[in-house]
Amino acid sequence: MTAGTGPLRVLVVDDEPAIRRFLRAGLSSQGYIVSELAEGLPAIDCARRNAADLIVLDLGLPDIDGTEVIDRIRAAGSAVPIIVLSSRDDEAAKVDALDRGADDFVTKPFGIDELLARIRAAQRHRLQREGELPVFRSGDLTVDLVRRVVTVRGAEVKFSPREYGVLRLLVQHAGKVLTHKMILREVWGTDTDVQYLRIYVRAVRQKIEADPERPVHILTETGVGYRLRMAG
Numbered sequence: 001m002t003a004g005t006g007p008l009r010v011l012v013v014d015d016e017p018a019i020r021r022f023l024r025a026g027l028s029s030q031g032y033i034v035s036e037l038a039e040g041l042p043a044i045d046c047a048r049r050n051a052a053d054l055i056v057l058d059l060g061l062p063d064i065d066g067t068e069v070i071d072r073i074r075a076a077g078s079a080v081p082i083i084v085l086s087s088r089d090d091e092a093a094k095v096d097a098l099d100r101g102a103d104d105f106v107t108k109p110f111g112i113d114e115l116l117a118r119i120r121a122a123q124r125h126r127l128q129r130e131g132e133l134p135v136f137r138s139g140d141l142t143v144d145l146v147r148r149v150v151t152v153r154g155a156e157v158k159f160s161p162r163e164y165g166v167l168r169l170l171v172q173h174a175g176k177v178l179t180h181k182m183i184l185r186e187v188w189g190t191d192t193d194v195q196y197l198r199i200y201v202r203a204v205r206q207k208i209e210a211d212p213e214r215p216v217h218i219l220t221e222t223g224v225g226y227r228l229r230m231a232g
Helices: 017-028 041-048 066-075 091-100 112-131 161-172 180-188 194-208
Strands: 009-013 033-037 054-057 082-086 104-107 135-138 141-144 149-152 155-157 218-221 225-228
Touching (some): 009 017, 009 041, 017 033, 017 112, 033 041, 054 066, 066 082, 066 091, 082 091, 082 112, 091 180, 161 194, 161 225
Parallel strands (some): 082 104
Antiparallel strands (some): 141 149, 149 155, 218 225
16 A cells, blocks of 8 residues: 555556456455456546556557557656556567556566565655655665765765766666666667666676675666666
């Protein structure tokens, strides 16, 4: 639940009745208020009316493709978190959905515990974004976005401007998957070679991870991009 605002309203958009029943049971058991739709166009209207706090969206809908639903919701100015739930498991589909504005992507078949964890992460990201928290903390990592100071295990760590740019972007969207393209566009200003990004992520990990080969802060979404883990 979202503290102080009542139960989270989750809209499930999927044309498979069995999936909707499964999600209703699993989400309702956590205290979420669940509504269901089998088509995409009504979901766009719900987002415009602010009738949901989070949307779980299938891509293969009978009336309109799920990617078009994402496009129209974002074009309408809604920032409602969208978690894509789809049987499309290729990397291109994931990258496309995330680049269009989805917050996360879960592949069918899936476990309810994984989906619940993704929902919690999406909510924490939304609350952080709305609160514009100047200081981010996760485990032994602290990033002061105002003072541009990063500390790890209590000690200040220095970064090059571009290293800090990568870390700052991940912090600003903590809990959300950022695609390679999104990070390159924001930090480099162009869709340059993704290898440059890998080099800088490796450098940042060397400075903030206890074991850069087993990172706990910056997580890799293989073939898609990176996610900064949010503690709690």
